[in-house]
Amino acid sequence: MIDKVAITIKAGKGGDGAVSFRREKYVAKGGPDGGDGGKGGNVVFVVDEGTNTLLDYKNRRKFKAPDGDNGQGRKFAGKSGSDLHLPVPRGTVIKDTNTGKVIHDMSDGQPYIAAKGGRGGWGNTHFATATRQAPRFAKNGYEGEYKELTLELKMLADVGLAGFPNVGKSTLLSKISAANPKVANYHFTTLAPNLGVVRIYEKDFVVADIPGLIEGASEGLGLGHDFLRHIDRCRLILHIFDLSASEREDPLEDIKKINAELKKYSPDLATRPQILVGNKIDTGYDKETLTKIKRYASRKGQKLFLMSGLTGQGIDELMRYVSELLETLPPLTTYESEITEEAEIDYTDRSVDIKIEDGVYHVEGEWIKRVCGGVNFDDRESLMFFQRVLKNSGVIEALEKAGIQDGDTVEIYGIEFDFVI
Ligand SMILES: Nc1nc2c(ncn2[C@@H]2O[C@H](COP(=O)(O)OP(=O)(O)OP(=O)(O)O)[C@@H](O)[C@H]2O)c(=O)[nH]1
């Protein structure tokens, strides 16, 4: 069962700007006409209502949106990279793999841009000035965002069915909804969760049938308890047990064991509103056992219902009660993003930090970092442009203030050069 996967995503790089000059008859060299690079594609998560698993991500874990095309001559801008759409089931929670923090909850059904494509670089048309009529450089496109994400499916069900294997959870779901889960007389018939929609008095609610839980699930016994994440958001738990004790001895002990497992998974889940449902009453049951369970239920303040998935007895009454109770319960849990939007970098702030190490002057600052990302350093003219930017923005002055001398080395985000007065 695939309901938790780690993937990496990379948005497209922006295309590079073009260096090009107009060609005209009788004119040796026209003005610059290099177009801009296209924007890189975004990586966007979209809800696919038709799926209930993250199975699509089992074999493929790396995703990359297309890059923008480079600009061309005659002011032709490069084509933007198209967005890469990644379909996920509704209720998928996107987390940062490294910190475990929630980035986004795909429960509202809206697309979510998880990695933004890089901007395209400017073509040389942008760099023509009165004194520089033939700029021989353009800017490179910016890198797209890269993220390491974990996708976790937490299904959106109002009601979760919990209980030991073979107690009749899937049978109940098949009776109350159009869902058609596999029902069989062996343990762990259900391997992946099933959802069904129940309609009572014109009101709908969603029920999730999950694999059977066993004692020690939290230590990995049976199918483990990882799939409990599917009922993490539930507003109500129907705790199904086999009152007829057809294969296990003491139904009350069973109830306690399941509750202990729920608690080990999440104390929060253990305190979720719960209804006890004794199933298989068609096969008869021990009156004394029922008395004990009734006492237990009233001590815990829980409702107890009896039913038979085989004959249908008791099901309508239970569903009507569930529908009415849901009206009074809080809505489904959604997960708030735990990531504070990266503070927009203020590029009007052109201050830089200068650190001197072993005689090398290191220049740092968000703004200058961006500039470095967009300059083509293989190109002499581009470098000269960069140097003018340093001068006009006060970086040179700041270096001089820091005590730089002719011939000292300057380093700015990987670019080194000698300081010449
Ligand atoms: N006699 C009787 N048998 C039932 C009743 N409900 C379910 N069963 C039978 O019990 C067996 C298990 O039913 P399932 O609905 O598959 O049980 P489950 O709880 O979903 O089981 P897992 O998916 O393995 O956890 C099947 O053979 C059902 O036909 C009932 O009310 N009475």
Ligand SMILES: [Mg+2]
């Ligand atoms: Mg089942």
